Each structure stands twice: as structure tokens, then as C-alpha cells.
Amino acid sequence: MASSTPLNAASGRARWQAFAVCVAVAALTILDLSKVNVGLPSIEKSLGAGSSELQIIVSGYALAFGLALVPSGRLGDLYSRKVMFVVGLSAFTVASALCAIAPNIQILLIARILQGVAAGVQMPQVLGLVQQLFQGEERGRAFGMFGATIGVATAFGPTLGGLLIAVGGETDGWRLLFWMNVPLGILALVFALRLLPRTQPHQPGPRNLDLVGILLLGASVFSFMLPFVLTTGGPDDSPLRWFWLLGCAVCVVLFVAWERRYAAAGKSPAIHFSLFSLGSYRNGLLLATAYFAAIPAIFLLTTLFLQEGLGFPPVFAGMVSISFALTSAIASLIGGRLVGRYGRALVVLGLVIAFCGFVLVLLAAVLPPAGWSIWLMAAAMAVAGAGGGLVISPNQTLTLAEIPVTEGGVAGSMAQVGQRVGTAMGVAAASSIFFSTLYREGPGNADNVSVYHDGFRNAFFVTLGLILVALAIGVVDLVRRKRAVEEPEDDAGDSDTAPAVPTADPAGAEQ
Template sequence: MSDSRLSTAPPTDRVRWQIFAVCVAVASLTILDLSKVNVGLPSIEESLGAGSSELQLIVAGYALAFGLALVPAGRLGDIHSRKLMFIIGLSTFTIASVLCAIAPDITSLLVARTMQGIAAGIQMPQVLGLLQQLFVGKERGRVFGIFGATIGVSTAIGPTLGGLLIAIGGPTDGWRLLFWMNVPLGILALGFAIRLLPATGRKTGARTELDLVGILLLGLATFSLMLPFVLTTGGPSDNPLRWLWLASFAATTAMFIGWERRYRRLGKSPVVQFSLFRESSYRNGLLVATAYFGALPALFLIATLYLQQGLGIEPVFAGMVGITFALAAAFTSWLGGRLVDRYGRLLVVAGLVSVIVGFVLVICAAILLPPDLSPWYMAAAMTVAGAGGGFVISPNQTLTLAQVPVAMAGVAGSMSQVGQRVGTAIGVAAGSSTFFATLYREEGQASSLSIYHDGFRNGALVSLGLVVVALTFALLDLRSRRLAATSAARVGASELGRAAA
């Protein structure tokens, strides 16, 4: 497959940045739906009579559908047209948002929410592919810095925005505004996308086969891995047999690897280029992102539930606790995009250490301070975590995709996003189920506030553990980079010595 598929001359600098603005706006819209809906869960529960299982599916089910659509959509964008796939995804996302907003019952909402997740999964790899296609070198680092800042703000400010919309719409049906908000924004973005995005088409003779069997096997493996976590609520009705899906994950993963190797031996282009994983920067960056994106949404969800249900804070004020994270992350993401070429993986390591310190302070503020002071100090601690988080997202994205050819940008970005969505589903499920399991276990044994203290602490420790995992992979990558640099320096010195002799 050729690296060059632009059908016309490259866009001007001004147009490139306009395209970037459209891509970032649409990515923010999809990420907002991962976080803003969290604060609407109590409203949905009251309005539609949803139980803990349904509430879990609203959050983690979106991430599941998101993850399943990413790789085939990225592959189709690489082969045919990123613009076409972008428009399909955005149109579907807007329609699904309407269906969510008018859902008469919880089943209808879950179906529409799944459709929305699939649409988000179609859009996101096109965004990453277009950014890889239009920006190179140090400019790409700055672009991903701004992109990471925007994504960080979207993740953290979502609960505040959701709480404000619920305050406007009322506690019973205010959650519908969370989805109505997407409609005018989606239509506006669609108009700009049709006008600005570069048309792409395959060159004559380019290989364009689509590995349908590989896509199916990868989808089954991803589904089998995520489903048992999505079905984990922490309640007494959880079926232990759900973990048998992990055996299916192991089997389908083995089948997928075997098929992809055979497909490549036949001279065809597989859905995933395993050569990508030989690049330590890509492999380690993907693992860092998977663990980190498991930790962050889970902590925000647990914090929102704790503040609303445990401390009785209104949704809009509960969401505001995360604003400080958003502001700090926005600044350091922008700064990280400028510093990543100088400091590399060390910047990510420092960011993760700051996130760990911030999370520890959030836990202490929640469970050790009086209820009237707790939210204020949690917000202050979120600033520390957010400052570190900005140095994680955009620099890690830049380092992860640095060595990836443009022709594979869509599928490489898709695999990175699959890791993030798998991490989100697992993290949200593990954190929230730990939170609810603590509430169920301790119900009637202590005061209500004490129970929520324990629930938040236990759930937040899951998020903290995931950040430690991310830090471990970042340290491993830092070590491998330094060893490679030392080895390269020795080879260079040896060659200079032989030349001098």
C-alpha cells in the first residue's frame, strides 16, 4: 500500500490548521461522552429505573463498542478514504445522540448508546490518521500537545458540563440534554468536515484488500476480553461464569495471530502489522496509554459517585472538582508537546509520578477530612494529578507514533485507541465494581459516610494501581531507550576509530 494517496496538492498551512481544529473538535465530542455521562447516571437511574448493571453498561458499553470499531475503521480509512469514514462516523454519532436523547426506556438507551460508541470508534482513527498525514517532525509534537490538552480538558470538564446540563433540565430528565448537546455540534462539525477534509483515494495498483477474517477474529478477541469486565458491577447478581470469556479471548487471540501470519506469507496486507510491535516506542507507549486510560476515567467516575451519593453534593458542583485537573492538564499538555523532543520518555515518567502523588492526595482528602472541606481539598489534589497527566497524554502519543509510517497511521492509531478503550472498560469496571462491592458488603455495618469513605478508598486504589503499572512500562521504555542510545554511541565511536586507523 502506498504512503501517498492524497488526490490533489497538499493543503496550505492555513487549511491544515483548520482541518486540525475540526479533528480536535470531533475527538473532544466523542471523549466528552465518556466522561460527561458519568454525572448523569443517578438521573438516568431515577428517570428510567435503571439498575447497577444497566448503569455500568451505559459507561463501559460505550467503551466496548468504541474499541470494537476502531481497527476495521482505521484500516478502511487507510485503504480508501479517511474523509469518507470520518463523515460516516460523525453522521452516525449525531443520529445516535438523537436516539439516546429520546430513549423511552433503558433498553432503547443502551442500544442507542452502543450505536454511539461504534460511531465514535469509526471517527477516532481517522482523526489520528489525518494528523499523522498532515504534520511531521517537531510540528507533529506540538500538534499532539494541543490535541492532548484538548482531550485532557474534555475528559476532566465532562462531569462539570454534565452537571450543569442536568441542573438546567432537572433531576429526572436533565440527562437527555447530555445527548441533545451533541446534535447541533455534530451538524456544525459535519459541514466543516465536508468542506475542509482532504479527499483521499487509492493510487492505481495499490493493494486494497481488506482482511475480513482478521478483523472478525480481532473483534472477537477484543469483545471477549472486555465483556467480563463490562458485566462486573460489584453487586450480588454478578455471574462468576462471565470470566470464562477470558478463555475465549485467549483462543481467539491465538487464532488471530496465526491467521495474520499466514495472510502475510501469502503476500497480502494483514489488518495489523506485527512489525509495529517490534518498535519499542510503539509497544511501550501503547501499554502506558492502556494502563493510564484505565485509571483516569475510573477515578473520575468514582469521585462523581462519592460526591453525589456519599456527600450529597449537587451534580454540577460534584463535576467542578475535576475542573482543576482539566486546567492543569491543558497547560502541561501544551507544554509537553514542546518539550517532548528534548526530554522524551523522561517527561512521561515525571508526569506519572506527579499523577500518583495527586491520586494519593485525592484519596486522603476524601476520607480524612470533614465533608465540608473534602471537595475543596480533592480539587486541590486534582491540580497536582492534572499537572502530571498533561505530561503523559500528549508526549506519550507523540512517542508512540513517532516511528510509524504514514501509510499505517490509521491502523496504528486505532490499535493505540483500542488499548485505551480496553483500559477504560477494564478500569471503569474494576474501580466501580470495587466501589459498589464495598457498599454492598458494609451496608448496615457502619454509618453511611463511613461506608462511602471505604468504597471510594478501595475503588480509587484500583486507579492508583493502574497508574503504577503505567509508570512501570514507562520506566522500562526509558531504560531501553538509554541502552539503545549507549549502544549506538559505542558503534559510532568504533566506526570512527576504524576510519582513523
């Protein structure tokens, strides 16, 4: 492989400036996963959207996001991350403008899907550039800041969405959710053209693009996510949608067979399966998938419960997550500095704290009077945020620690695919249980707060279960790492604080 040393021409200041651009754009992208949730009731009133259309606005964005990640990450690795970053950011800005001016729900859905594709183009370039620009302890600090920013964007999104709707009005305030991306996107584009590095390390040999492999992987992701995107919890949900999972199984078998044949021919496949032989990468990806299946669903449930169940305006429903954002940002910065010392144990601790915090959120929602619930939920969110901040950035660092820099984009994009798949699954499962409870108990009883208590509680159990799944994966990986330390002859170097490094790319290590 080519040398993976960060660009010699990039001074410390230049590298951090480029990093700031990357993180700002990543935050803008992630904001659209959470801030739009608050605007769903407004979109429903303004454009007459039904539950299926509202589900596509949320999960369809994640679906399109996930489909674009791997081919975009591969193109960035093979040719130019800067070019792909600029293309994705430009398309995201244009798609946001189309969403803002959409005259009907059909145009909004199309523009929203295009926005998701554009987000999927630019996000793997962010992770690839971080891998390219930093190494060692500096990379841990960078991912700490990245995690803090993403945590703030995820949690502050509902608050920002509520404020924009308050400014624009309940009917058309949702349009400001998309308009805000336009000037910010243009500004970020100017800085990206000036500050992002022009060159990057490449693998030696021909730069072939595995189009068949990419198409098969895209078909696998699409057929897996689609039935979850189509799940609303309403009486019109067709059980036939689950047959798409059979198509997914067929596509996965074809994809694996093609990739092995392609690699055996001496060509570079879309995904190097050797990446999944790295325990740090494999377990980190699975943990992130389970965690991100829970978190967006929790924020969606919270805003729906507070707005529709307890009758709070969007701005107040969104403000509940501010405490999560603040504590998550602080914990992410701390976690980025401590991950080199404590490794996976730090992530496990964060998951335990997050689980306890979200249990408190559930209790605060269903036990006290409505007037107290919103305040107690905000306090509980602060506890959950402190745990969440110790999960995202340390797990990101550990997941990519052993990945060669030349594979940073595609490895990061696969991690993002897992997160988007998790988001679609978690949002579909939680929202369908929430709405199905309302459909079942709501007739003749729609104004009864207890109905929303039941819906929120039943759906929230799903998200808590997903966090426990992430915790179980973290514990398994922690045990694996400790055994590797105790038996170095069986798994040399695969420890919590000094992960093994592929010999072909010694600079790709975290430590």
C-alpha cells in the same frame, strides 16, 4: 510504500483548520466517556435502571468504541479517512439523538452501543489525519494541542454534565447530555465536508480488506472486555462471565495464525505485527492502556463519592475536575513542545506528578470533614492534572513517531483499542470494589459517610496501582532508549530524541 509527505496542496492554514475539525470531534467523542458519569443517578431515577444497566451505559460505550476502531482505521487507511470520518460523525449525531429521546432503559442501552460504534469509526480517522497532515516538530505541537483538548474534554465532562442536569432537572436533565451532541455534530459535519483533505497517501498494490482477521480481532476484543463490562460489584455477578476470557485466548491464537498466513500470501493483513517490534509503539501503547484504565475510573469514583456519599449536587460534584482540566491543558501544550527534547523522561515525570496528585485526592476525600473535602479534592486534582498533561500528548507523539503515515489510522486505532480496553477494565475493577464495599457494609448503615469513605478508598487503591503500572512501563522504555543511545550499533537511531524510521517511509518519523 507511497510517499507519506503531507499533502502538498494543503497550506499551513488549511492543515490547521482541518486539524481543528478533527480535534473538536475527538473532544465531542471523549466527552461522552466522562460527562455521562454524572448523569447515572439521574438515569437511574428516570428510567429505573439497575447497576448492570448503568455499568453498560459506561463500559458498553467503551466496548462498542473498541470493537469499531480497527476495522474503521483500516478502511480509512485503505480508502478514505475523510469518508469514514463523515460516516462516523453522522452516525454519532443520529445515535445521540436516539439516546436523548429514549423512552426506556432498553432503548437507551441500544442507542448508547450504537453511539459507541460511531465514536469508534471516527476516532482512528482523527489520528490518521494528524499523522498525514503534520511531521517533525509540527506534529509534536499538533499532538500537544490534541492532548490538551482531550484532557480538557475528559476532565471538564463531569462539570458540563452537572450543569446540563441542573438546567434540565434531576429527572430528565440527563437527556441534555445527549441532545448537546446533535447541533454540535451537525456543525462539525459541515466543516468536515469543507475542510478535511480529499486525498491521502496509500500503499502500492491491491487494497484488500482482511475481513476474517478483523472479525477474529473483534471477537478477541469483545470476549476480553465483556466480563469486565458485566462486572458491577453486586451480589448478582456471575463468576461464569470469566469463561469469556478462555474464548478470548482461543480467538487471539486463531487471529495470530490467520494474520501470519494472510501476510505470507502477499496480502495486507488487518494488523502488521511488525508495528509491535517498534519499542516506541509497543511500550507507548501499553503505557496508555494502563493510564486510561485509571483515569476514567478515577473520575467515575469521584462523582459517585461526592454525589451519593457526601450528597453534593451533580453540578458541584462535576466541578471538582475543572482544576484537573485547566492544568492538564496547559501541561499538554508544554509537553507537546518539550517531547522532542526530553522524550520518554517527560512522560515518566508526568506519571510521578499525577500519582502524587491522586494520592492527595484520596487523602482529601477520606480525612477532612465533608465540607472541606470537595475543595481539597479540587486542589489535589490540579496537581494530578499537571502531571496528566505531560503524559497524554507526549506519549501519543512518541507512540506514533516511527509509524508510517500509510499505517497511521490502524496504528492509532490499535492504541485507541488499548485505551478502551483499559477503560473497561479499570472502570469495572474500581466500580465493582466501590459497590461491593457498599453492599458489604451498607445494610443498616447506608447513610453513614464512613461506608462511602471505605468504598472510595478501596476502589481508589486500584486506580493508584494502575498508574504505578504505567510508571513502570515508562521507566522500562526510558532505560531501553538510553541503552540504545549508549549502544547505537545494537539499535541504531532508537533514541529518545531521534527515533528510528523505517527506511521505506522516511517521512513518517517524528524527528
